[in-house]
Amino acid sequence: MPTTLSLHNPTPGLHWYVSRPMGTDQIAAIRDPQGGQTVKQPTSIPSPFARMDLVRSAFLNLAMRPDLSGTVNDQRVVSDCLDVGELFFNYDKLKTFVTITPFDVRTNLDQLRNSSNQGHRRLGDALKLFLDQDAPEYNFDDINRLFVLSYRGRVVGGTSPKTLFFSSGNDLSWVDVSMGNDRLFDQSTTPLYQRDIEYQKFWYALKQFMPNFRERFREVDDYLNRSRTLLQQQNPTLFYEHIELPNGQPLLTREKFDADFDELTTGPGDIVEVLGFPLRKKKSDARAIDQVSDFVIKSDKYARLHPNQPRPMALQNRFFRQFTYVPQTRWNPNISVPYYVRESWKENQRSLPGQPGNYPWLTVSDFLEPYLIRLPFPTDRGRFFDGNLQTPATDKGFLLPLKKDFFDFFDVDDLLTGKVRLRMIPQGTGINVTIDIPVTAPGQPGNQFITFERLYAPVVGNATTPNEITNEGIILENSFTVNIFP
Amino acid sequence: MAKLFVFAIGGTGSRVLKALTMLLASGVKMNNTDEIIPIVLDPHATNDDLLRTKELLREYGNIRAGLQTKPTEGFFSTEIKTLNRAIGGNATIADTYVFELQGVQQEKFRDYINYEGLDAPAKALAALLFSEENLETKMDIGFVGNPNIGSTVLNQFRYSDVFQAFAENFGANDRIFIISSIFGGTGAAGFPILLKNIRAAQAIGQVSNPAFLRDAKIGAVTVMPYFSLTTNDNKLIDPASFIGKTKAALNYYQKGVNPSVNALYYIGDDQTKAYAYDPGAGGQKNEAHFVEMASALAMVDFMNMSDSELAVSNGRPNNPVYKEFGVEQDGTTFQLGNLAAATRQIINLPLAKMALFSTYVSQRLKSAAGSVQWAKANPPISTSFLNSSFYNSVKNFDAGFRQWLSEMSANKRGFDPFLLDADNLGHTVRGFEPKKKGLFGGESDVKLDIVNDFDQVLNKTAEGKAYVSEPDKFIQLFSESTDRFVRERLPKVMDY
Numbered sequence: 001m002p003t004t005l006s007l008h009n010p011t012p013g014l015h016w017y018v019s020r021p022m023g024t025d026q027i028a029a030i031r032d033p034q035g036g037q038t039v040k041q042p043t044s045i046p047s048p049f050a051r052m053d054l055v056r057s058a059f060l061n062l063a064m065r066p067d068l069s070g071t072v073n074d075q076r077v078v079s080d081c082l083d084v085g086e087l088f089f090n091y092d093k094l095k096t097f098v099t100i101t102p103f104d105v106r107t108n109l110d111q112l113r114n115s116s117n118q119g120h121r122r123l124g125d126a127l128k129l130f131l132d133q134d135a136p137e138y139n140f141d142d143i144n145r146l147f148v149l150s151y152r153g154r155v156v157g158g159t160s161p162k163t164l165f166f167s168s169g170n171d172l173s174w175v176d177v178s179m180g181n182d183r184l185f186d187q188s189t190t191p192l193y194q195r196d197i198e199y200q201k202f203w204y205a206l207k208q209f210m211p212n213f214r215e216r217f218r219e220v221d222d223y224l225n226r227s228r229t230l231l232q233q234q235n236p237t238l239f240y241e242h243i244e245l246p247n248g249q250p251l252l253t254r255e256k257f258d259a260d261f262d263e264l265t266t267g268p269g270d271i272v273e274v275l276g277f278p279l280r281k282k283k284s285d286a287r288a289i290d291q292v293s294d295f296v297i298k299s300d301k302y303a304r305l306h307p308n309q310p311r312p313m314a315l316q317n318r319f320f321r322q323f324t325y326v327p328q329t330r331w332n333p334n335i336s337v338p339y340y341v342r343e344s345w346k347e348n349q350r351s352l353p354g355q356p357g358n359y360p361w362l363t364v365s366d367f368l369e370p371y372l373i374r375l376p377f378p379t380d381r382g383r384f385f386d387g388n389l390q391t392p393a394t395d396k397g398f399l400l401p402l403k404k405d406f407f408d409f410f411d412v413d414d415l416l417t418g419k420v421r422l423r424m425i426p427q428g429t430g431i432n433v434t435i436d437i438p439v440t441a442p443g444q445p446g447n448q449f450i451t452f453e454r455l456y457a458p459v460v461g462n463a464t465t466p467n468e469i470t471n472e473g474i475i476l477e478n479s480f481t482v483n484i485f486p
Numbered sequence: 487m488a489k490l491f492v493f494a495i496g497g498t499g500s501r502v503l504k505a506l507t508m509l510l511a512s513g514v515k516m517n518n519t520d521e522i523i524p525i526v527l528d529p530h531a532t533n534d535d536l537l538r539t540k541e542l543l544r545e546y547g548n549i550r551a552g553l554q555t556k557p558t559e560g561f562f563s564t565e566i567k568t569l570n571r572a573i574g575g576n577a578t579i580a581d582t583y584v585f586e587l588q589g590v591q592q593e594k595f596r597d598y599i600n601y602e603g604l605d606a607p608a609k610a611l612a613a614l615l616f617s618e619e620n621l622e623t624k625m626d627i628g629f630v631g632n633p634n635i636g637s638t639v640l641n642q643f644r645y646s647d648v649f650q651a652f653a654e655n656f657g658a659n660d661r662i663f664i665i666s667s668i669f670g671g672t673g674a675a676g677f678p679i680l681l682k683n684i685r686a687a688q689a690i691g692q693v694s695n696p697a698f699l700r701d702a703k704i705g706a707v708t709v710m711p712y713f714s715l716t717t718n719d720n721k722l723i724d725p726a727s728f729i730g731k732t733k734a735a736l737n738y739y740q741k742g743v744n745p746s747v748n749a750l751y752y753i754g755d756d757q758t759k760a761y762a763y764d765p766g767a768g769g770q771k772n773e774a775h776f777v778e779m780a781s782a783l784a785m786v787d788f789m790n791m792s793d794s795e796l797a798v799s800n801g802r803p804n805n806p807v808y809k810e811f812g813v814e815q816d817g818t819t820f821q822l823g824n825l826a827a828a829t830r831q832i833i834n835l836p837l838a839k840m841a842l843f844s845t846y847v848s849q850r851l852k853s854a855a856g857s858v859q860w861a862k863a864n865p866p867i868s869t870s871f872l873n874s875s876f877y878n879s880v881k882n883f884d885a886g887f888r889q890w891l892s893e894m895s896a897n898k899r900g901f902d903p904f905l906l907d908a909d910n911l912g913h914t915v916r917g918f919e920p921k922k923k924g925l926f927g928g929e930s931d932v933k934l935d936i937v938n939d940f941d942q943v944l945n946k947t948a949e950g951k952a953y954v955s956e957p958d959k960f961i962q963l964f965s966e967s968t969d970r971f972v973r974e975r976l977p978k979v980m981d982y
Binding site: 112123 | 617635676686712736750753806807
């Protein structure tokens with residue numbers, strides 16, 4: 001039987017016979033005993049711009065299937081590219097840690113090529129050769145500047161003239177950024193249709209409003225078409241709310257695109273663009289969090305006093321209920337919430353635990369004092385609110401360990417009526433104080449609470465000072481009396 | 487007449503070039519040229535594959551140089567020259583087939599581009615394009631599976647005096663053939679770099695006839711995986727990713743390579759054998775493989791194409807063709823009979839001749855020298871000839887030929903066309919043994935004896951002829967006699 005010495009299955013012929021160029025179908029037909037499941041990403045593309053092409057072909061491969069499935073490698077490459085895009089998109093939230101460095105393909109490249117340093121000339125000349133020779137296939141002629149994104153001082157990814165973004169070839173699992181429930185650059189991969197709807201809108205809008213998008217980014221365009229369909233099938237609520245009305249009327253208009261997203265700049269007028277089209281960034285999602293988060297403190301008082309401010313959240317460490325945290329994101333019980341935060345919540349200086357960006361939120365130490373003051377005598381429980389102290393009435397009483405911030409949200413009446421439940425329960429030699437803060441929890445049935453808790457004891461180990469960071473309170477005995485004169 | 491410049495890149499390049507040398511030594515004919523100029527590109531200067539090929543080319547050159555009348559058919563009938571010799575008197579470049587890369591000895595890629603000295607924008611871009619592993623790669627052991635850095639390093643070739651000399655001496659009718667593997671490091675990177683620099687000759691400047699290069703007739707063979715390397719953790723080449731690498735590179739080729747080549751030959755095989763991986767000095771040494779010989783035949787095919795089929799306008803071929811290699815009969819070990827008629831037509835006779843020649847040299851020559859009729863006069867081939875440096879080159883070449891055959895036969899898939907040193911010369915070409923009909927209709931082997939049969943052919947061929955020198959006689963007589971012996975005694979070999 002005749003056979004062809006090849007790795008795919010061409011139409012057989014004899015000797016050196018005219019066959020077809022190795023195109024997408026032929027390449028897909030190449031038998032791979034490893035099934036493309038190797039962990040290492042190939043570096044076999046013979047161009048300094050190899051990674052750009054790797055991302056291009058990964059998009060191409062995934063877009064061949066309606067469900068965007070493919071090899072582990074292709075999924076990782078595309079997911080990492082989307083991660084890079086999401087970092088650019090969330091620049092405002094992350095700018096403390098992110099820098100964007102432009103590389104001008106004319107001036108910076110000429111500097112390299114004219115450098116007195118031989119190594120720099122070598123690099124510059126090789127880049128130039130490929131930028132010229134591969135220009136039609138990779139839109140190299142239309143590049144003004146490439147933008148390189150670094151996180152915590154290390155390069156993570158950049159803009160690409162072929163797929164808009166691409167990631168570096170290094171292991172990026174050290175990047176400690178999560179978007180929703182997705183930790184970026186980790187082992188698991190996340191297709192676009194499962195990401196933040198605002199980010200998805202950004203991509204679909206680019207596809208719609210960037211000139212010649214399909215000609216320039218064909219592989220990505222195919223991917224986006226499939227992604228849009230998958231969103232419609234798998235999350236119709238989001239789709240019909242953000243992308244298209246059920247009657248087919250598009251919700252992503254140019255006006256809305258311009259209104260919903262600001263141009264991404266690294267400084268005044270310094271626009272980050274791909275092939276001349278300015279990229280966009282996510283506006284603050286405080287409003288969206290305020291509306292959907294189950295953790296927002298239910299307080300008419302706060303809303304009344306600060307009508308146009310986002311309503312703060314109360315976040316509890318070791319919280320296990322299925323609460324919505326930020327849009328499209330369930331609370332992850334593994335997120336650790338500090339008991340004490342130095343930054344001011346009132347000035348929105350607190351970054352959200354496990355999520356990029358700031359939003360006002362409160363924790364135990366914002367509501368409970370470090371010291372619990374024990375009075376040298378019992379309080380008159382008939383006349384004073386005792387914080388539901390569960391000790392005999394003849395025992396010494398306590399002052400309520402509430403901080404001033406508590407009263408930004410609640411009044412004394414709220415304590416008396418039990419709208420906010422405070423309890424003080426003896427535990428060993430100390431007192432365990434719990435406070436249930438009511439939350440709006442629009443996605444949950446009935447009334448919901450976040451519970452803060454602190455154990456106060458006369459000594460902690462050998463220490464007689466409290467430690468708010470480890471949530472250890474101290475009981476102090478002090479005399480408070482009021483003399484009325486005359 | 488037009489020249490053929492053969493660029494052999496990386497380990498596969500060297501091995502295919504070796505196969506080509508064997509074919510040419512055997513007398514396989516290259517059309518449309520009478521001069522082949524191989525240029526080997528490999529940063530791995532101590533690579534065993536490269537050294538073996540270099541040695542073989544040297545002996546081939548010695549043999550040709552020893553002949554007063556340069557043969558135009560039969561054994562050693564094609565001129566293979568270094569670029570230096572092809573240019574002749576004015577050449578200032580080194581007289582070698584191997585181009586040595588500068589600045590790669592013991593150097594890391596990081597140092598090669600002076601990464602630390604880059605300004606912020608360039609450093610950021612370099613850190614994005616090249617991984618930390620890329621930057622840390624030492625380049626004296628090849629590009630170890632990282633053609634993305636190889637493409638930067640090999641680009642220096644265009645500034646070399648070798649490229650300059652090649653560019654200046656490239657004529658309008660000359661042709662170029664590029665051999666590379668797609669799954670390794672050096673070859674995969676070097677092929678596009680070379681291609682782009684040739685097609686972009688006008689932009690480089692300093693070339694007297696850049697349009698000749700821009701519109702050059704270029705053929706290339708892209709060798710896909712046909713062997714694997716024994717898996718061993720922490721080795722730089724990850725054999726499991728050979729296919730992944732191939733696919734990624736082919737994807738790039740679709741856009742970055744295919745439109746620029748006149749004739750692109752693809753070959754690969756998944757009936758593979760695992761070689762031990764050794765990237766260090768002494769380096770990769772893989773056994774010869776049938777795929778390499780088929781790849782060498784791609785050059786023969788390319789040279790059979792007419793100039794008009796290979797027309798190029800403005801650096802883009804008018805009718806690019808893509809070819810693959812098929813055999814008549816599949817199998818884990820091939821003999822000549824497995825091959826397509828068109829392949830057999832090219833190689834059966836020359837290789838069978840070389841096999842007979844090799845058998846005679848090892849089994850009979852010593853005792854025949856000076857005593858058998860053909861060796862007695864005009865001029866005599868005596869024992870002193872057997873001690874000459876010319877004959878030493880022949881012996882060395884023959885040793886290379888034998889090793890090449892024996893490696894191909896032991897490989898997977900195997901190619902085992904000959905039984906060398908057979909008692910019965912009728913058994914030399916496997917699958918084409920001459921048979922005779924017995925008295926009762928059965929078939930039996932024809933017994934062909936080296937003394938009674940082969941010496942007779944030698945005597946007959948030499949009869950009445952006088953040769954200009956012992957070397958001329960030795961090569962010419964054996965080329966003609968083996969030719970005659972195959973045609974007369976092993977006729978099935980010629981039955982295409």
